[in-house]
Amino acid sequence: MTALLSVERLHIGSGGRSAPILDDVSFAVSDGETVGVLGASGSGKTSLALSLLGLLPQSLETRGRVVFDGYNMLERAAGARRNLRGRRISMVFQEPLTALNPRQRVGAQVAEVARAHGERDAQKAMRGAVDMLHRAGLTDAGTRALRYPHELSGGERQRVLLAMALLLDPALLVADEPTSALDVTVQAQVLQLLRTLQRERGMAMLLVSHDLGVIATTCSRTMVLHDGRVVEDTATPQLLAAPEHPQARALVDAVRPAGRGA
Amino acid sequence: MAANTWQRLLADRPARIAGGVLSAAAIAAVLAPWISPYDPTLQPDPVALRLVAPSWHHLFGTDPFSRDVLSRILHGARVSLGVAAGAMLLSVTLGAALGALAAVMGGWVDSIVSGLVDVLIAMPRLLVVIALVATFGALSPWWLIVLIGGSGWLTTARIVRAEFRDHLQREYVLAARALGASRWRLVWRHLLPAVAPQVAVAAALALAAVIPLEAALSFVGLGIQPPLPSWGNILLDGTDYLTSAWWLVVFPIAAVTLTVGSALVLADRLRTAIAGEERAR
Numbered sequence: 001m002t003a004l005l006s007v008e009r010l011h012i013g014s015g016g017r018s019a020p021i022l023d024d025v026s027f028a029v030s031d032g033e034t035v036g037v038l039g040a041s042g043s044g045k046t047s048l049a050l051s052l053l054g055l056l057p058q059s060l061e062t063r064g065r066v067v068f069d070g071y072n073m074l075e076r077a078a079g080a081r082r083n084l085r086g087r088r089i090s091m092v093f094q095e096p097l098t099a100l101n102p103r104q105r106v107g108a109q110v111a112e113v114a115r116a117h118g119e120r121d122a123q124k125a126m127r128g129a130v131d132m133l134h135r136a137g138l139t140d141a142g143t144r145a146l147r148y149p150h151e152l153s154g155g156e157r158q159r160v161l162l163a164m165a166l167l168l169d170p171a172l173l174v175a176d177e178p179t180s181a182l183d184v185t186v187q188a189q190v191l192q193l194l195r196t197l198q199r200e201r202g203m204a205m206l207l208v209s210h211d212l213g214v215i216a217t218t219c220s221r222t223m224v225l226h227d228g229r230v231v232e233d234t235a236t237p238q239l240l241a242a243p244e245h246p247q248a249r250a251l252v253d254a255v256r257p258a259g260r261g262a
Numbered sequence: 263m264a265a266n267t268w269q270r271l272l273a274d275r276p277a278r279i280a281g282g283v284l285s286a287a288a289i290a291a292v293l294a295p296w297i298s299p300y301d302p303t304l305q306p307d308p309v310a311l312r313l314v315a316p317s318w319h320h321l322f323g324t325d326p327f328s329r330d331v332l333s334r335i336l337h338g339a340r341v342s343l344g345v346a347a348g349a350m351l352l353s354v355t356l357g358a359a360l361g362a363l364a365a366v367m368g369g370w371v372d373s374i375v376s377g378l379v380d381v382l383i384a385m386p387r388l389l390v391v392i393a394l395v396a397t398f399g400a401l402s403p404w405w406l407i408v409l410i411g412g413s414g415w416l417t418t419a420r421i422v423r424a425e426f427r428d429h430l431q432r433e434y435v436l437a438a439r440a441l442g443a444s445r446w447r448l449v450w451r452h453l454l455p456a457v458a459p460q461v462a463v464a465a466a467l468a469l470a471a472v473i474p475l476e477a478a479l480s481f482v483g484l485g486i487q488p489p490l491p492s493w494g495n496i497l498l499d500g501t502d503y504l505t506s507a508w509w510l511v512v513f514p515i516a517a518v519t520l521t522v523g524s525a526l527v528l529a530d531r532l533r534t535a536i537a538g539e540e541r542a543r
Contacts, residue, residue, distance in 0.1 A: 086442030090440070090441060093437050099434055104451075
């Protein structure tokens, strides 16, 4: 089976003054696969996520390749790369309040994704948006679509972001700490929703988190990122049972009940 | 409860009054040919009707040529406010376009626009306009719009460039790009609506600057030429009679003060509304 996404020896420099943000990172994601990227803050998780969509700031120097849909996302012409975003590869962000435009109604923001990809009929785009908000679990989606982001709760806002990301049925969803800004019960609901939507669509997902609990309940495979390097890449049960790298062990031990050490 | 800047402005009493005054002035200017009691250039009797004090026949009195001052003020509003509005629209549009272009394109485009602004902003506008008029002779209202508008875009360009650069750093713009929005779509759907209130402040301030500028030019005889009335040249006609015929001076000055003051109040209340909206979220 050919990989949907393959990252080959990706290196992201931070301008020479300090250690690279990512160093020699290689991995692949197949169709429909769910891969977790586990790492502490500062391990390069967000830069990795942004690089997959070709969204890194231009000031950063990159080497290696990020091949998605057969194209190198680091090199592809801006217009062609843009056309893949939202349609074939999507991203949800950690903090839904800042990731939404504060002065646009949420329904319009979902519809905007379709409009950006050539939908000319505004009413059709809005109907699709409301339908998607409904499937993303926003209760009373028809009237809620007319609200502004600050009028919704954190969980509802994250559902809006998900609706935007999944509207055009992408093959890969990059989720950067999608539940970290939410409280625990809402977190569980959003994760459940993510799993359901992913299963329905056979979509691949790269779930980036610092929280092993989130990754363990969602991902079949987990990579551990430490100081810009992948120090472990294995099936999630394997990682939980016998973490090899000291950093991976530290992260696993942190959530394991005391006294049950390996 | 979701009060955006515009809704806040509409709910604000001083802003409504200022907006009302400006709208009334604009409507009076448009309707001048139909609501003026007399022809503004007609000199019915330069001897008997010369410098008549305000009365029921001539509410604002008559000037040294026996022309009705109210009719001249109303027709003058057409010219003065027309030139001001045209110059304001030109300068704000030009400024917003160039500021947006500089922020979005960056690189050498930004360098050229920012450099141009830095150089031109140091130029004394009134003196430059006077020099041009002195060189090319009296200007038609259209050239006056081009000249005043073409020299007034600098501050708007600065504001729009700074606001655009600020918003381009925000996560919602990155999120929009992550879902396929193109650069120009970002500008149109996200950035321009975000800076529109600031541009409106710049527009109100431009209006407040341009009305006296046109009046000053016409007053020194370099702007609108008689017999076409403008608030500046009506005042010019009255200066020789300052002590004997107050109505020739008071009414045109009142017209300028009222419109400029309203524009300034509007700019100020708009700023307050913007700050209120920022605080609310």
